[in-house]
Amino acid sequence: MTLVEKILANHAGLTDVRPGQYVEADVDLVLLSDVAVRSIQAFRELGATHVYNSEKIAIVFDHNVPARDVKTADVLRTMKQFARQQGIKNIFDLPRGGIQHLVPAENGLIYPGMIVVDGSHTCTDGALSVLATGVSAEDRAVAMATGRLWFRVPETLRVFLRGRPKRHVTGMDIGLALLRRIGANGATYRAIEFVGDTLDHLPMSARFTLCNLTMEAGAKTGLVGVDEKTIAFYRDMGLPSPSHYPRSDADAVFAERLSLNIEDLEPQVAAPYSPDNVSDLTSILGLPISHAFIGFCVNGRLPDLELAAQVLEGRTVSPDVTLSITPGSQRVFREAVQRGYINIFLEAGAVVTPPTCGACAGIHMGVLGPEDVAISTSNRNFKGRMGHPDSKVYLANPAVVAASAIRGKISSPVEVLS
Amino acid sequence: MILKGRVWRIGDHVDTDQILPAGYINLKNRRERAAHCFETIIPHFASSVEPGDFVVAGINFGCGSSRPSVEILQDLQLGGVVARSFARIFFRGGIARGFPLIICPELSEEDLPQGHRIEIDTGKGTVLDVTAGNSYASEKYPPFLNQIINEGGLMEVTYRRLNESIAKAHEEGTNCLQCSE
Numbered sequence: 001m002t003l004v005e006k007i008l009a010n011h012a013g014l015t016d017v018r019p020g021q022y023v024e025a026d027v028d029l030v031l032l033s034d035v036a037v038r039s040i041q042a043f044r045e046l047g048a049t050h051v052y053n054s055e056k057i058a059i060v061f062d063h064n065v066p067a068r069d070v071k072t073a074d075v076l077r078t079m080k081q082f083a084r085q086q087g088i089k090n091i092f093d094l095p096r097g098g099i100q101h102l103v104p105a106e107n108g109l110i111y112p113g114m115i116v117v118d119g120s121h122t123c124t125d126g127a128l129s130v131l132a133t134g135v136s137a138e139d140r141a142v143a144m145a146t147g148r149l150w151f152r153v154p155e156t157l158r159v160f161l162r163g164r165p166k167r168h169v170t171g172m173d174i175g176l177a178l179l180r181r182i183g184a185n186g187a188t189y190r191a192i193e194f195v196g197d198t199l200d201h202l203p204m205s206a207r208f209t210l211c212n213l214t215m216e217a218g219a220k221t222g223l224v225g226v227d228e229k230t231i232a233f234y235r236d237m238g239l240p241s242p243s244h245y246p247r248s249d250a251d252a253v254f255a256e257r258l259s260l261n262i263e264d265l266e267p268q269v270a271a272p273y274s275p276d277n278v279s280d281l282t283s284i285l286g287l288p289i290s291h292a293f294i295g296f297c298v299n300g301r302l303p304d305l306e307l308a309a310q311v312l313e314g315r316t317v318s319p320d321v322t323l324s325i326t327p328g329s330q331r332v333f334r335e336a337v338q339r340g341y342i343n344i345f346l347e348a349g350a351v352v353t354p355p356t357c358g359a360c361a362g363i364h365m366g367v368l369g370p371e372d373v374a375i376s377t378s379n380r381n382f383k384g385r386m387g388h389p390d391s392k393v394y395l396a397n398p399a400v401v402a403a404s405a406i407r408g409k410i411s412s413p414v415e416v417l418s
Numbered sequence: 419m420i421l422k423g424r425v426w427r428i429g430d431h432v433d434t435d436q437i438l439p440a441g442y443i444n445l446k447n448r449r450e451r452a453a454h455c456f457e458t459i460i461p462h463f464a465s466s467v468e469p470g471d472f473v474v475a476g477i478n479f480g481c482g483s484s485r486p487s488v489e490i491l492q493d494l495q496l497g498g499v500v501a502r503s504f505a506r507i508f509f510r511g512g513i514a515r516g517f518p519l520i521i522c523p524e525l526s527e528e529d530l531p532q533g534h535r536i537e538i539d540t541g542k543g544t545v546l547d548v549t550a551g552n553s554y555a556s557e558k559y560p561p562f563l564n565q566i567i568n569e570g571g572l573m574e575v576t577y578r579r580l581n582e583s584i585a586k587a588h589e590e591g592t593n594c595l596q597c598s599e
Contacts, residue, residue: 035443037444038485042573045577047580047596049596064444071446072444075444118484119483119485120483120484136488136511137484138515139572142572142576146580150562150566150572185431185503188505189506218478218481274431361483362439363441383435383459
């Protein structure tokens with residue numbers, strides 16, 4: 001069996017499962033963000049009054065924080081009340097939290113072999129060898145009430161990443177290159193398991209970025225098997241080491257295998273209005289921009305901010321550009337302060353926001369107007385995603401976004417640093 | 419089940435930002451919220467849609483976030499969605515809420531055009547274009563999902579299961595999970 005098949009079999013109490021099979025499986029963690037208040041309403045519609053297991057639920061406020069208006073403040077209060085009533089201890093308000101695709105892992109709630117359900121980009125946690133998948137608001141209500149949920153066992157697409165990436169080629173570029181290759185529905189209903197030596201050359205953060213982007217190919221989840229880097233992640237976070245975890249068998253059956261040569265890969269850029277509308281950075285150089293965004297759940301970890309800081313250090317953001325930097329969590333924010341990155345950003349003329357989905361989801365903290373053209377390290381550039389439907393968003397890695405912010409047009413970090 | 423309605427034709431990869439822009443997710447007034455449905459691609463949709471109408475889409479309908487997209491379409495009393503394929507979170511939402519999602523892989527862009535009347539037979543697995551007189555095959559659901567659908571969706575199934583377990587626990591005097599201590 002493949003990794004994801006084993007995880008599902010373990011949770012369904014079965015010795016064997018096959019792709020296409022429908023199973024009812026135990027859920028280890030239900031994640032709710034503040035826009036998932038609908039799940040709480042649905043929980044009540046089920047006639048449920050008590051959650052199945054309060055330790056298997058985590059609430060992370062990230063979309064409308066700090067509360068953007070009176071209505072959202074009210075939603076935050078509703079969710080806090082729910083957590084109190086239900087004895088849910090893992091509730092993370094902004095000051096000790098951040099974005100839901102970083103905070104639970106940082107706090108030791110995600111361990112290899114688990115099933116985690118959430119909104120859409122929870123597949124990010126697949127980097128820790130879990131089946132982390134987006135389900136509907138109603139599904140989460142059912143999982144909170146019963147501890148179980150139905151799943152279709154997905155086929156697995158095995159993606160082999162070969163070679164050492166060039167300087168300024170990150171997990172973002174690999175993810176975009178994959179989207180370029182397979183398209184926005186290239187992995188619909190499938191799991192994508194990443195293997196290959198490229199993973200050894202990249203920081204752990206690149207795996208989170210890569211798994212995050214599998215959602216844009218329609219995947220059920222992206223995963224990476226446990227290795228030394230996974231173990232090191234837990235050590236670095238001051239968490240207990242994972243003890244037992246499944247991995248794909250040597251004779252596992254993959255629905256498809258494909259290989260990406262990363263050695264020759266150039267930085268990639270996704271043009272409006274789809275994350276799979278990808279081309280090499282070189283083909284789009286010089287396009288004027290008005291806004292630049294670095295961070296969020298896709299590229300808001302310490303190595304991502306480090307890349308941006310390397311490009312921005314001692315340089316100044318173009319007066320025509322608003323550069324906004326959003327660390328993925330308060331923990332990342334604190335470490336970025338300690339390492340001096342935040343100072344570099346402020347000196348360069350950037351604004352630094354608290355960790356929030358705000359601008360990435362077009363909600364608040366930097367929404368785009370009709371004429372605005374942005375380059376962003378986020379994961380979606382659908383029409384209207386970051387604001388007005390006529391605004392345009394290009395997706396790229398943190399070094400490219402930083403370089404573009406300095407030049408006021410889409411630029412290569414190599415040009416800026418030389 | 420026989421479903422009848424009028425077609426609203428849209429394209430491939432219609433994402434959840436088009437079903438409802440993110441800024442309106444937390445509107446408590448559901449009618450107010452639904453008024454923004456599809457506003458970026460069909461500005462007059464919410465004001466012109468009639469109960470029982472169908473959205474007919476291409477591939478990957480509903481891709482994007484897990485916002486309550488299905489609920490919004492139900493708030494507009496849409497009859498269902500016919501698409502060549504659905505994105506999975508949206509599809510799960512349909513199963514949860516018992517909302518008709520008809521998978522019709524053979525549709526081309528020209529099939530089932532705007533304004534045509536259609537008749538869907540979920541038992542037979544057909545979508546009939548009444549206006550043009552053409553018929554298309556739709557996929558039948560696997561038995562596992564069919565059972566959930568026939569019982570009104572996962573929410574309904576769970577509601578009943580919970581009630582039964584509460585009743586049973588009370589009858590037998592065992593610990594009831596849903597009662598306060």
